[in-house]
Amino acid sequence: MKEKKNVTFNDIADYTNFSKTTISRYFNNPDSLTLKNQQIISDALVKLGYQENKVARILANGKTEFIGIIIPDLYYHFYSEILNQILSTYEVFNYKFLIFVGNKNEETERRYIQELLAYKIEGMIILSHTISSKELSGLSIPIVTIEREDRYVCSVNTDNHMGGYQAAALLARHKCDILIHINSPASEDVPAHGRLSGFSDFCRENSLEYRIIQKEFGHDYKGALPQIRTILDDLESLYPGQKKGIFISSDTLANVMLNLLIRKYGTLPEDYLLVGFDNSPISREAVLPISTVGQQIDKLAYEAVRLLVEQMTEQKKRKPVPLDKPVHKIIPPILFRRETTEHS
DNA sequence: CTACCTTCAGTATCGTACTT
DNA sequence: AAGTACGATACTGAAGGTAG
DSSP states (O other), X not given: OOOOOOOOHHHHHHHHTOOHHHHHHHHHOGGGSXXXXXXXXXXXXXXXXXXXXXXXXXXXXXXXXXXXXXXXXXXXXXXXXXXXXXXXXXXXXXXXXXXXXXXXXXXXXXXXXXXXXXXXXXXXXXXXXXXXHHHHHTTOSOEEEESSOOTTSEEEEEOHHHHXXXXXXXXXXXXXXXXXXXXXOOOTTSTTHHHHHHHHHHHHHTTOOEEEXXXXXXXXXXXXXXXXXXXXXXXXHHSTTSOEEEEESOHHHHHHHHHHHHHHHSSOOTTEEEEEEEOOHHHHHSSSOOEEEEOOHHHHHHHHHHHHHHHHHHHTSSSOOOOSSOOEEEEOOEEEOOTTTSOO
């Protein structure tokens, strides 16, 4: 086996009698060459079996076209779906992604960020909650966060307050005796807190009996299941026979609860109404399709990348003008009424 | 030991020949 | 004078080599 050396611009230049500058232009600005010469180079590439070398290109111009991502986990279907949507923006913006799954502890995540920076990412999308936006803003690299505390950095979020309000309104329309919201404890500066406040606001404005349950659900099924089971047991004993309208802060957890109910009763009992949040794929694919306050996950992803690309493009200019203050983009939620609230 | 090349495979920048 | 189509060369960051 003879080691065949990589074909380079130099080889192509020698073969075609152009300079390597011209070969470079063929790739980066083909229109600046005559059609005839484009064809000559194109033929030479095939003949010599040239393989593009982006590492060399990165070395020469310093632009990696990498975006770093830190995501908390891939248990919640919202995260896997938004990751899916972010990755698909490659077709539009041509940026590639380096991804870490974080939310372990601050030190670990700082290490991840350093690693990303070492790979010369041009921008970063943060979904994990571990590191404050103040610290992130000090990183001197464009950053966009999605659905987390975002005071000092750009962000794209769902209108969570409206979502919580819509969920409560839907449950109220079905004349539930008690409205229940289940969420994990979140301080007021994280967007998801709006689900709680929107829900509470509606209940108070309409003098409805309601209850907020906050628990830590962890980042996997193993952690979530016992918590949901406990909550369900409590509700069963607290409100027997009453019509319970339950709004859970994610479809993933709503699905866990739905499964527990169906295993117990063989179906979703008439006195249970269930509304999730996210409109992640699981809400459609569940045993009974789950009603949900939909985040427009495709839009969140697209807007986040677009916002980031804008800043990264600005950074590449000779005289970049940084944003004077963070941009916060809000995407409205869309309510999906499915079988867990519209019993047949 | 360390100061100074080379190497890798491209790009940025400026320059040139030629046409309009 | 301006535009088009190309070329020459320094330069990029880090690792490895080498001379002193």
